[in-house]
Amino acid sequence: MNMSETAATPDASTPAGMLEVDLVRQARHGDLAAYDELVKRYQERIYATIYHMTANHEDANDLAQDSFIKAFQALKSFRGGSSFYTWLYRIAVNKTINFLKQRRNKHHFSLNDLDYNTEHNPDLVALISHKTPLREAGLTELQKKLNEALMKLSEPHRMVVVLHDVQGQSHEDIAEIMDCNIGTVRSRLFYARQQLQGYLSEYAKST
Amino acid sequence: MNQTEQSFDELKRLLKLKQHEVPPPGYFNNFSDQVVSRIRAGEAGGKQTYVERLEVEAPWLVGFLRIFEARPGLIGGLATGLCLLLVVAVVLDERSEVASKSLLTVSQPVVAAPDNSVAALTQSTLVAAADPGSGIVAATNPVTSLQPVATLFGQPASGSLFQPVGFAPVSH
Numbered sequence: 001m002n003m004s005e006t007a008a009t010p011d012a013s014t015p016a017g018m019l020e021v022d023l024v025r026q027a028r029h030g031d032l033a034a035y036d037e038l039v040k041r042y043q044e045r046i047y048a049t050i051y052h053m054t055a056n057h058e059d060a061n062d063l064a065q066d067s068f069i070k071a072f073q074a075l076k077s078f079r080g081g082s083s084f085y086t087w088l089y090r091i092a093v094n095k096t097i098n099f100l101k102q103r104r105n106k107h108h109f110s111l112n113d114l115d116y117n118t119e120h121n122p123d124l125v126a127l128i129s130h131k132t133p134l135r136e137a138g139l140t141e142l143q144k145k146l147n148e149a150l151m152k153l154s155e156p157h158r159m160v161v162v163l164h165d166v167q168g169q170s171h172e173d174i175a176e177i178m179d180c181n182i183g184t185v186r187s188r189l190f191y192a193r194q195q196l197q198g199y200l201s202e203y204a205k206s207t
Numbered sequence: 208m209n210q211t212e213q214s215f216d217e218l219k220r221l222l223k224l225k226q227h228e229v230p231p232p233g234y235f236n237n238f239s240d241q242v243v244s245r246i247r248a249g250e251a252g253g254k255q256t257y258v259e260r261l262e263v264e265a266p267w268l269v270g271f272l273r274i275f276e277a278r279p280g281l282i283g284g285l286a287t288g289l290c291l292l293l294v295v296a297v298v299l300d301e302r303s304e305v306a307s308k309s310l311l312t313v314s315q316p317v318v319a320a321p322d323n324s325v326a327a328l329t330q331s332t333l334v335a336a337a338d339p340g341s342g343i344v345a346a347t348n349p350v351t352s353l354q355p356v357a358t359l360f361g362q363p364a365s366g367s368l369f370q371p372v373g374f375a376p377v378s379h
Contacts, residue, residue, distance in 0.1 A: 032246065032247070035246070036239045039238070039243070043235050043238050044235060048226075048229070057230055061238075065238070065241060065245065069242060072242075073249075094266070098270075102273070102277065142221075143224075143225075146221060146222070146225060162225075165219050166222050166225045167226075197215065200218065203221055
């Protein structure tokens with residue numbers, strides 16, 4: 001999920017070694033090999049964003065695929081004003097928000113897919129080493145609480161939290177992805193964090 | 208802002224844990240292949256629906272339509288409002304029609320003089336034309352007079368409908 005995972009190989013003659021701009025140019029002319037490489041570069045990040053919004057792997061998989069397909073179909077309208085990555089994110093975000101609006105009452109939680117690294121995460125170790133309710137609550141329970149709290153937020157607020165606090169995107173990038181100004185991003189983030197702090201008060205006490 | 212940022216530190220650490228919610232290894236092995244094959248299938252079959260094209264070309268319109276989709280009450284209210292408007296329009300139209308008809312019937316009973324009888328009969332709605340002088344009333348009631356006639360002056364009627372005018376003496 002890190003940026004380093006998508007680093008290009010030195011061989012510039014293969015799609016894997018090409019710059020993003022060249023890949024986009026070739027994909028616009030219908031080169032599916034070039035587009036395949038673009039999908040590989042962004043699939044995990046797009047998938048993760050959608051997953052954190054939907055809390056369901058099947059929905060995330062379908063929506064991520066749909067987003068990439070829609071992006072390919074709309075490539076001709078991509079003017080290059082923003083980066084391909086931001087443009088792709090915008091498609092995925094809009095698709096996800098529309099999906100969630102349509103299925104507002106349908107909540108799914110995948111509770112058995114924490115990777116093994118979680119147990120060794122320093123933040124988590126620090127959290128559960130203190131005398132907190134986390135000691136009693138299992139990781140699954142914590143994940144469930146986190147997902148439930150996130151699901152209580154409106155889609156735009158949840159999206160800002162996911163993009164910033166989970167995925168580490170900058171305010172500027174989020175503003176571009178969500179087609180709003182930075183002030184809106186900041187205020188949504190603040191409001192969303194306040195809400196989450198209320199929902200997760202027993203786990204996340206303010207200092 | 209720094210103080211508020213600090214107050215969310217615990218929350219941010221909790222949220223960072225969500226980064227570990229990843230699918231099992233190998234999950235993305237065929238992901239791009241699936242996307243590309245779906246694109247190929249779509250190109251081959253021209254599968255892009257009208258709605259999909261609209262989503263790309265006019266996302267604002269799709270968004271507008273989805274407001275109705277997400278809020279069925281809104282579209283219900285709008286439909287009810289339109290129906291009410293239609294009913295009001297029909298009622299108003301009927302009222303104005305009645306008013307104009309009453310005006311017409313007040314001005315229509317024309318006593319047909321021998322000279323202007325043709326002009327009187329060519330009025331738009333010929334309700335009744337009476338000639339008190341001759342003691343004959345012309346009746347053009349479609350219910351009583353519109354019937355198939357076998358012969359007309361002894362000639363075959365060729366199956367058409369005639370609307371004969373019945374003349375009856377007026378009893379004083």
